[in-house]
Structures are given as structure tokens and as C-alpha cells.
Amino acid sequence: MDGLPFPVPAPRIWAVGALCRAVADALDARFNPVAVRGEVSGFSRAPSGHCYFTLKDAQGQVRCAMFRRAASLLGFVPRDGDLVEVQGRLGVYEQRGDLQLVVESLARAGQGAHFEQFLRLKARLDAEGLFDPGRKRPLPALPRAIGIATSLNAAALHDVVTCLRRRAPHVAVTIAPAAVQGPQAPGELVAALDSLYALATRGQVDVILLVRGGGPIEDLWAFNDEQLARAIVRSPVPLVSGVGHETDFTIADFCADVRAPTPTAAAELAAAARDDWVSDLAQARDRLWQAAARRTDRAGQRLDHAAARLGRPLARAAQQRSRVDRAAQRLGQAVLGRLRSAQDGIARRGAFHVQAMAGRRAQAAQRLDRLALRLQLLDPRLVLQRGYALLTDPQGHPITSVAQTHAGQQLHAALADGEVAVTVSPGAANRP
Template identity: 65%
Template sequence: MNSIFESPSPAAAPRVWEVGALCHAIGDALQARFNPVAVRGELSGFSRAASGHCYFNLKDASGQLRCAMFRRAADHLGFAPRDGELVEVRGRLGVYEQRGDLQLVVESMQRAGQGALFEQFLRLKAQLEAEGLFEPARKRPLPALPRGIGVVTSLGAAALHDVVTALRRRVPHIPVLIVPALVQGAQAPQSLVQALSKLYRMAQDGQATQRDPAAGDGPIIDTILLVRGGGSLEDLWAFNDEQLARTIVQSPVPLISGVGHETDFTIADFCADLRAPTPTAAAELVAQPREVWLGALDLLQGRLDNAVQRLLDRQAQRLDLAAQRLGRPSEQLARNRLQLARQAQRLRHAMLLKLQRLTQNQQALQSHFPQVLQRGLEQQRQKLERMDLRLQLLDPRLVLQRGYALLSDEQGRPVTQVRQAPPGAALKAQLSDGTVDVVVTQPRLL
């Protein structure tokens, strides 16, 4: 039986095939000659569909092969395949007849090494980590309220649209400065370095302006976003450049790396102050929604209002209590006068009792000691008269009867000094038998 791989006889006319029949025949020939087949190669363009099926390419320096791994086989994978890894697969070679493509249907996969690019990535990562470029201690926190945001990415990248959309939605009041750069290809690392360096200079100029307004009028940039959408390991390779890594750690302000998808890691991610899983997430990390801050301000204002009101209430209570304790000066003076009068009455009563006792003693002793008793009684009487005189002198009404007056202002406060009675002041003078309203005309100091 002749195979389609056998050369036809020169004299024989070639067979005319239907396209589908030819694809089917080629698939049968591959099945008979090669399958099952084991292939070693580097993963490229690996993706997992929503159905669970995986699609990727296997490649080496001289060629590449399209592969498919259906869910029943993918569910048994013992690792997460990544672009750049060197793997060994086993499967069946065939033709995908709908497109006429050669395709390897993979039934099992295992690592065969890390792949050339991935090994290069690991070597550079180990080197920079040993130098301390990834140290958490050198990473800075993001500003809570940035005054300006710098963005480095390609103008044609979908990542730029995602970032700008997120920033406009969350913080439309914050200015955004975009510095374009290549994000893929041989020239991309140098382009990224130049864009970052430009932003660094602008950020430093803005800081100088903030310290000294005469230094210039540069924009204030508090944060930088370095972003790019997803892709294969080769697509993201520009962000695994050593010079770019060293440039990132020199940033004068916090820098966020948002490169690729959540499962993608680059050297730039480890050097940045913060790694975001996607470009959109990078924008959201640096930009808290305005509504969040407005709500926080409202909450703080409410707390401040309550605290001030409580303080005012406490002070008002203290003032009321002090007023109750102090009272009006005239009332306090009246209470003092009443208390003094009571004390004087008690003293007179005590003196009368003592005098009565002395009189009684005098009567009892007169028959025995008339002359001595008389002198003693006379001395006691004189002593009592002197004490009575002193007591009378303490009576404030006597002071007022001698021509003195008690001055007080309109609020009832005592006036004891000239400076308390300016010209035109209305005062009240309390005399021995009543009060007189007076007006100050010309105060004089002694």
C-alpha cells in the first residue's frame, strides 16, 4: 500500500484530493509514523481558556509547534506552566483539519528545566537580590493624597487607557503626567529608562519648588506608575532589564509597577516600591476615590462638632456652678453683716451673763470683802466697757455713720481703686441710712 509520503511515478498523473480528505490522510500518516510522540521545548504564549483547555507553542532555536492540552489532561498538571519554561510533553501529533495546522495534542507535561529566558531571569533576580535592590526596608509607602501622578507606558497600549480611565473615575482632580516609552522590543529597556529619568527630574524640580517657590514652577509629582498590559515572557522581557531595574530603585518618589497580569512577575516588580497585579490595579492603589476622603472628612467634622459641643456644655456647667458659689457682691456683704451682727449679739449675751454672775458674786461677798470686791467689780466693769466699745467699733454701720460710704458699680462689684471709676461711670454709694447714685466726674489719685 502506497503512503502519501512515497514519491509518485513520474509517468503517473497526481491524484486530485479533496482538502478535507488530504488533511485527514496526512493526519493518518502522522499517526502511523510518529505517534505517540515526546517533545522537548520552551513554552511560549501559554493560555488557559474558560473551558479549561490550554493552548500554547513549543519552540526552540530552529522551529516551533502549535499545541493543545485539553481539560482532562490539564487538570492533572502538577505545576502552573509559564512562558519561558523548558518542558517535556507527550501526546499525539495530528492535523487540525479546520485550519489545516499541524498540532500536537498534549496528554502530559513536566518541567525539563527553566528555559533559556527564564534561567536568565532567575540569574539576574538572584544577583540584584544579593545587592539589596529588593529589600523591603528601602520600599516607601504610597502617599495617601498624591498631588500629581506620573505614568510611563506606551501611548498605543491598552494599559494606558485602563489607567487613565481609572484615575478619571476615582480622582479627577489630581493632575496626571504621561511620559511615553516603548514597552516591547530591543529598544524598549532604554526607552523606559529615559522616560523614567525624565519623570525623576520633573519630580525633583517639583520638590524644589515646594521648598522654595523661587526655584521654579515644576509640577509636583508624588507617585510614578510603570505599566504595561499582559503578554508572553518575550513580550514582557523589557521589564527584566538590569539597567531598568537600577533606574527604578533610584526613583525620588514611590513607584508602582503594574506589568502584565496577576500571574506575571518581572524584575521591575521586585525593584518597585509596590507591585500591582494589573495596570488598572496600579491606578486604583494610588488613587483612593474622592468619595472616600469626603466621607472621612464628614465623619471627622461630625466628631469634632460633638467634641466641641460637649466641651461647651461642660464649661457652661462650670460657669453656672461658679456663679452660684460667687453670687452678687452685695448679697455676700449682706450675709457677712448678718453674720457679724449675730456674733455681736452672742457676745453681748455672754457679757450680760458674766456680768450677772459677777453681780451675784458681789452680793455674796460684800459682807466679807466690801472694799476688795468693790475694786474688783470696778475693774471688771471697766474691762467690760472697753470690750463693748471695741465691739461697737467693729460694727460697719458705725463706719458709715462717720461719713464713709461703700461704693459699688452697676453690677454690684465693690469699687476700691480709682482705676475702677473712670469719668462718666455710674456708681452706687451705700451710706448709713440708705444708698445714693453718683456719677464720676474727675477721678484723682492720692
């Protein structure tokens, strides 16, 4: 035995799966639960809702998995390079034999206590239904007035006002000032919202923006206040939260009717661009004018057909057609003038009253229908259909008196379904 006093025992032969489980048990007993600080790398979210990433520093790295339940509590989206602190359980992913950290909570480094507080409040308010999508309201398409709750010294206020002035200068803006960070901020924000709510109940505010620029979680903490959350939920009008940057999430975001990624985006969501509405109005004007022209053309065509069916040009029909043509021309000019006046007024005042245009269109259509009815009532064929005849001499002049006739004179008689030639008898001519 090569000089050894006793034989060396053979090593235990493990099944691969059993070895992985044994290592996992040893890690669990030795380390778990574990808290780790490191830099995020390769963060991704699977369709299942689970998140996967690597936590690393200069000396090493460990693969991490964050399952859907824990991932749904994230208050921000981790990005590569973020320094974070995680809590979880270290184990072995047996299918690959890899060391894996199952993450149960994740926060930016140095924010662990704040983050845990955020998660607890978020879970409690969610359970009460404050985040229920069913209570979220859509934003008004054409707000008349917008209320803004923020600090007068905040850059966010300048961004929002500039955006509103560019997109919708006709919309009135009311600012309710409040601190947006510090211990006094939550109370001031609630008071600012209450002042806007009072205006909203009187119809003087249609939508409210709660905005603040970005910053670390400590600067945004006022927007994670429970009293502010409950104040947001009782807003009488839709409320948009635009707090921080796109990757920042606060309790206010979950309570608001709409969450905007930035303050400027909140302004864009609240007020549609005036130019878009002006363009829509111009298209409506063109469609209305074309419809009026088509109705006028059809009425003139019906008149032409009526005259043609009489067989001969009738002076009265020609006169009525001329009257209809003049009336149609005046109607078209009046409609066009009204449309141009409406568009000019909208451009000056920024007021969009498409409903009024629809009313004018209906009035124009009714007036055209009345003219068509009057034309129809004046149609000579209606008289002929009652047994009368229209007498004309060979030159087409109407015979309206016996004094215009003489014995043996050849006349034309227009009946409802055609014409006949007649001769004046000697006994009928010049009869009184």
C-alpha cells in the same frame, strides 16, 4: 526436570528498599539529566515552599517535585492546563515506590531560553541587593501628582487614566511615552523614567507608575532588561510596577517599590479614593463641632454655679452670662461656617487640608478659654474675697450710694462666704 537439560536458577530476592535504589540508579544512569514537556495538573505549594504537581500528556503522566530553592526562582505561578518545559532528574521516591521527577527549572513551553536568561539575571541582581525589601519605600498617602511611563497606544494607559479620573480627579497626571515591547523599548522606557525623575526632583511628581498590559513573555521581555532594572532602582520617588496580568512576573516587578498585579491595580494603589477622604473630613468636622459645643456647655454651667453660690441674682453676673452666651453662639456659628467653607472648598478643588482644620479647632479652643478667663475675672466673688461686701435693699437692688439709704433701713450684705442682715444707724444715713 520436565525435560530441561539444566536447572533454572532461582531469581534473586530483593529487599524492597534495595530494589527501589537499584531502579533509581538505573534511571539516573539512563536518563538524567532529563528535559520533559507536558501539561501541568494539580499544582500546589506546601508551607515549606516546596511545589508538587503532575506533568502529563495524552499517553502518560509523571509526578513532579520542585523544592524550595528552585521554586523561589519561578517567574510565574503555573496553573492547571499550562503547557510547560521542565528540566530535572528522574528518580524513585522510595517511601512510596513512585516514579518522581525532581524539577530544577520550569518554563512555559517554547520559552526555555528566555526563561533561563531571566533566572540568571534575576539571581545576579538579587545578589547585588536590587530586590532588598529594606530599600522599598511606602507610597505617599496623598500624592499631588503622578507620573506614568507607558505607550500612548497601550490599553493599559486608558485603564490607568480612567481609574485615576474616577478615584482622584484632583491629582495631576504626567505621561512619559515610550515603547513597551520590541528591541527599542528598554532604552525608551529608561528615557521616559529619567524625564519623570527630573520632575520628581523638583517636587512635581510624587509617585511613578510603570505599566503595560498582559501578553506572552516575548512581549513583556523589555521589562526584563538589566538597564531598565537599574533605572527603576534609582527612582527618587516610590515607583509602582504594573506589568502584565497577576500571574506574570518581570525583573521590573522585583526592582519596584511596589508590585501591582495589573495596571489598574497600580493606579488604585497610587491614589486613594477622594470619597474616602471626604468622608473622613466630614467625621472630623462632626467631632470638632461636638467638642466645641461641649466646651461651651461646660463654660455656661460654670457660670450658673457661680451665680448660684452668690445666693441672690446679681445683675452684673446675669449680664456677663448673657454676654458669654452670645459670644459662645457667635463662636459656634463661626466654627460651623469655617468648617462648611472648608468642606465646600475641598469638594470643589479636591484638596484635603485636615491640618488646617486642626489649627482652626485649636484657635476656637483658645478663644473659648480666653472668654472663660474674662468671665472668671468678672466674678463678683473675687471682689468679696478681698474684704468687700455687696449691699442690696430688700428688693435686691444694689446700694451704690449713701443717698439710697436712710436711718433704720434694713439691708442685706453679701460677703465671700454668706450674707448678713444690717441696719443703717441714724448717724450713718445720708452721710456725704
